[in-house]
Amino acid sequence: MDVVSDAISTVRLGRPSSNRLRVAGKWCVRLSPYEGAGFHVVLGGACWLLPDGGGEPVALGTGDVVLLPRGVGHVLADGPVEERDLGRAVPFEEVRDDAARPVGSGPEVELLCGKYRLERSRVHPLMAELPEVVHLRNRVGAHPELRSAVDLLARELTGSRPGAALALPSLLDLLLVYMVRAWTAEAETGAWRAVLADPVTTAALRALHAAPADSWTNDRLASEAGVSRATLARRFTSLVGRPPMAYLTWWRLTLAARRLRDTDVPLASVARETGYGSPYALSHAFSREFGTTPGRYRERVQEG
Structure with a gap:
């Protein structure tokens, strides 16, 4: 085993869960803090993510991937959200749409939102060093393995394909590995970036x-x-x-x-x-x- 694989396998528990979300027009949803790691894959459109605790808003575009390693609560919305407007955010559980039916009218956004269960009592220092929000932009030529995983996820979500019940969680496991790998390649600071180099x-x-x-x-x-x-x-x-x-x-x-x-x-x-x-x-x-x-x-x- 290599260090990144071991660091992930030590903390990961069970299988990941995910929901497909399609929304349109004016929308704002809240995802509660989670004792694991959250993730979002933007399959189409654009939106904004605002982490709890005064973190900087993050603009997301098609193909972008976000990992929230410590499960911080956050808001997803159609545009930048001011603190005073957060009261309009509705719980994610009320708007997630497993059947992927668009909600509202206007520009449509499609996301795959999910969670990984993690054991936090013995977190490897490489995983502990991940920031609250890991934003991996969809850039030409960057992280081809991650891009391939996103493309495969999008295809598995299109229609009901034989073996999808096994393929989807397996792809989500791969997605976690590729997200951590991409972060170690992109991080400009941090002890473990230097270790792996x-x-x-x-x-x-x-x-x-x-x-x-x-x-x-x-x-x-x-x-x-x-x-x-x-x-x-x-x-x-x-x-x-x-x-x-x-x-x-x-x-x-x-x-x-x-x-x-x-x-x-x-x-x-x-x-x-x-x-x-x-x-x-x-x-x-x-x-x-x-x-x-x-x-x-x-x-x-x-x-x-």
């Missing part, structure tokens, strides 16, 4: 993520990255914010937490999979990190 740090992270249970040492990891131990320590710590072995410990415990959350495999198996020599060794490290034993953690998260 550094070949030494990226090589070390790729090795750790590919085989987290291996018996890693600083010397072996430096050899994998093709540099000296001192060079690796300096560059990795400066960019990632913690030394390589400290990052490995954090990542192993994050993987252990995910296995405890998602499966019923014995603790001994979880320990083996995450590089701990025994259930006791994992339990000791896990309790120090989470403040509870693996067994109690599993009971709590699986009970909801």
Whole structure:
């Protein structure tokens, strides 16, 4: 696995949900805050997005994609919305239109609006660095994979096609990967943009993520990255914010937490999979990190 894939898979839960929305004329809808990530794909027309909390309005055009990684509440409207006009916004649930029948008269706008369920207790720092609103404009030649995913989504939404019930959520999963990938390519600032641009740090992270249970040492990891131990320590710590072995410990415990959350495999198996020599060794490290034993953690998260 690579870092971006792991960062996404660690927090993602279940399958995404989506609704198609077609509106026309004067309209303004509110989407409530969500304990996950929201997204919008503008399939046709143009509109505006105004995030809660005084964020800057965002103008959206056909083919634009928006990701709201922390599920911030927001308003979608036919044009710029002043704070004093927000009272006219109606709940999204009252106007979403699964049958895609236009509402109102005038210029028509068509959107695919949806949500991803996310587990926020162990967010990878790459995902934590995403801004409140990630706006990916439809520009010629930019992010061809994302553009292809948007085109495929539009086609799947046209009519009832065999296999659509499986194709649509799978495409939405791909959309999340492509949105995060596009952001890492476009971001002008941020620690993880620099991390992924550094070949030494990226090589070390790729090795750790590919085989987290291996018996890693600083010397072996430096050899994998093709540099000296001192060079690796300096560059990795400066960019990632913690030394390589400290990052490995954090990542192993994050993987252990995910296995405890998602499966019923014995603790001994979880320990083996995450590089701990025994259930006791994992339990000791896990309790120090989470403040509870693996067994109690599993009971709590699986009970909801």
